[in-house]
Amino acid sequence: MKPVFITANNIISPLGFTSEDNIIQIEKDKSGIVLQDNIGALPCYASIINDELLNSAFKQIGSPESYTKLEKMMMLSLQDTIMKTDFSISDRTALVIATTKGNIDVLNTKTSNFSPDRAYISILGEKIRNFFGFDNEPIIISNACVSGILSVAVAKRLIQNNFYDNAFIVAGDIVSEFTLSGFQSFQAISEKPCKPYSKHRNGITIGEAAAAVAITNQNNSKHSIQIIGDGSHNDANHISGPSRDGEGLFLSIQSAMEEAEIAPSNIDYISAHGTATLYNDEMETIAFNRAKLENVPLNSLKGYYGHTLGASGLLESIIGLHSMKNNMLYTSLGMDELGVSMPLNVIQKKKKAEIKVCLKTASGFGGSNTAVLFKKLTLEK
Amino acid sequence: MKNNLNIVAYCSIKNHVVALNGIPLITKDHDLTFSEFSKEVYKELKMDYSKFFKMDDQCKLAILISEILFNHIKIDSKNKENIAIVLSNRSASLNTDRKYQETISNKENYYPSPAVFVYTLPNITIGEICIKHKIKGENVFFVSEAFNATLLKQYASCLFQNKKSKQILCGWIDFDDDQYQAFLYLVSEHGNRKFNQKSIKKIYNENIWMH
Structure with a gap:
């Protein structure tokens, strides 16, 4: 099978409009989560992109009035990624789009x-396709909270099997009253900024972001990141509750490791899902212990961004890539006292460490789970 | 790259007709609402699955069509566990999204329900099939403007070639504004119908548009 690499990338979030600006803030343990008083019925914590900053950045490439907030976020993210990529869009380029809820805010007339028709995700896809002039119909993935990371696996598999030479992936979701009220109805929203894996965690904080990456079968840079394995398995247990034995996540990790032909000891860092609900973090802990990964340094980035739904898996993978390049394990923000039933090596304070292999995982409603393995290659001169 | 995948069987539900491998299996009165129609099909299949009645319409459609297909294809539980599911549609979960939006639109009558909210995701259809049939294989839900035979074929080939799954359940399950269409097919090495873009498109068109 052809090797597939992940190259240029961008993050649009409250922490910045490039990946590098986001990393600068993460290095300072700075979070985008602040108290908001205009989304739902009551004030709550969330990580939200400032409209004025977004519009002023978007003016450089298009008319802010013509596009929804989500479209602007996703187009800006893709624009920066395309600019930084060394291949151009052709009929062998896939456009892959990942979103959990798309333009769901337009339903509120x-x-x-x-x-309200703008809520059809295929319309969102066409807007993005036409804006950049992609030849091919977009491949759109809407698979709850694993959408972002699953899109990496989908693009990699299509390129490996020679259906495309390269791909641009863009993932995004916004904070809306729709999703906020839904999670509130589940009593899943934390009163304070979320605290993944902590004894004091009591739910999620929501956030919005867009993220984009370029994926290619050509390896032109000296330091590159290869996608070496993936898996996306179902719990077959419950449509909203995390599985008790972490089955789907465990199977996803096993599948990715078998493909990559690596052992648990080869994994240097896990970028986990860590939503900070009681049951999700516990489920992940069980799965990581079953996979013998309990000693591998791990973080959840939800403390910086909140849960950005379909964007989260791609956004967190990008931070993972920069962790590998910088050889830095970033703080799992919000972690104080471990509050899960089994061992887990949560990164309490950022530190330098050689990272060659990174595992990214996510889990979501519908019993969905995804794991993807990334490997850093350093070519001889 | 060559693979030897074939279509094992296919099923469709549209316009009050359930067809298996292109032959009508159940036909109901066109005046029935989807709720009435789905209940009659459920009874006819002699199902005993109380969770069915809690589901939204799109998931009901997914459960009925997968039940018919798995009644027809006998697979032992070990092989069934590893089936991959690749579904797609146009409207994601918009039919239920609109219903949920109504519960939060009026501040005087604000009643967001977790039982409705959980169905505001298209891949819940996959989750429901997985629970019903104890399937733990690969999953993905694609959204496209129209049935995309090429994408489903390519992705099924990827799952097979990458040794992720030997049997792949693919299809289109859409419920939008009380219009519904469901089309589901299983591919593996053991089928006897040709598996390529043309053949999928042909059986999709025959089943979705002809009756």
Whole structure:
């Protein structure tokens, strides 16, 4: 099978509009989560992109009035990634789009200036395709909270099997009253900024972001990251509750490791999902222990961004890539006292460490789970 | 790259007709609402699955069509566990999204329900099939403007070539504004119908548009 590499990337978040700006903030343990008083019925913590900053950045490439907030975020993210990529868009380039809820805010006709039909995700896909002039129909993945990381596996598999030579992936989701009220109805929202894996955790904090990457079968840079394995398995247990034995996540990790032909001891860092609900973090802990990964340094980035739904898996993979390049294990923000039933090596304070192999995982509603393995290659001169 | 995948069987539900391998299996009165129609099909299949009645319409459609297909294809539980599911549609979960939006639109009558909210994700259809049939294989849900035979074929080939799964359940399950279409097919090495873009498109068109 052809090797597939992940190259240029971008993050649009409250912490910055490039991956590098985001990393600068993460190095300072700075979070995008602040108290908001205009989303739902009551004030709550969330990580939200400032509209004025977004519009002023978007003006460089298009008319802010013509596009929804999510479209602007995703287009800006893709624009920066395309600019930084050494291949150009051709009929062998896939456009892969990942989102959990798309333009869901347009369903509220009292607040939205756009037609409710804009909620069709295929319309969002066409807007992005036409904006950049992609030849191919977009490949859109809407698979709950694993969408972002699953899109990496999908693009890699299509390129490996020679259906495409390269791909641009863009993932995004916004904070809306729709999702906030839904998680509130589940009593899943934390009163304070979320605290993944902590004894004091009591739910998620929501956030919004867009992220984009370029994926290619050509390896032109001296330091490159290869996608070496993936898996996406179902728990077959419950549509909203995390599995008790972590089965789907365990199977996903096993599948990725078998493909990559590596042992647990070869993994240097795990970028986990860590939503900070009681049951999710416990489920992940069980799966990581079953996979003999309990000693591998691990973090959840939800303390910086909140849960950005379909964007989270791609956004967190990008931070993972920069962790590998910088050989830095970043703080799992919000972690104080471990509050899960089995051992887990949560990174309490950022530190230098050689990272050659990174495991990214995510889990979501519908019993979905995904694991992807990344490997850093350093070519001889 | 060559693979030897074939279509094992296919099923469709549209316009009050359930067809298996292109032959009508159950036909109901066109005046029935989807709720009435789905209940009659459920009874006819002699199902005993109380969770069915808690589901949204799109998941009901997914459960009925997968039940018919798995009644027809006998697979032992070990092989069934590893089946991959690749589903797609146009409307994601918009039919239920609109219903959920109604529960939060009016501040005087604000009643967001977790039982509705959980169905505001298209891949819940995959989750429900997995629970019903104890399937723990690969999953993905694609959204496209129209049925994309090429993408489903390519991705099924990827799952097979990458040794992720030997049997792949693919299809289109869409419920939008009370219009519904479901089309599901299983591919593996053991089928007897040719598996390529043309053959999928042909059986999709025959089943979705002809009756």
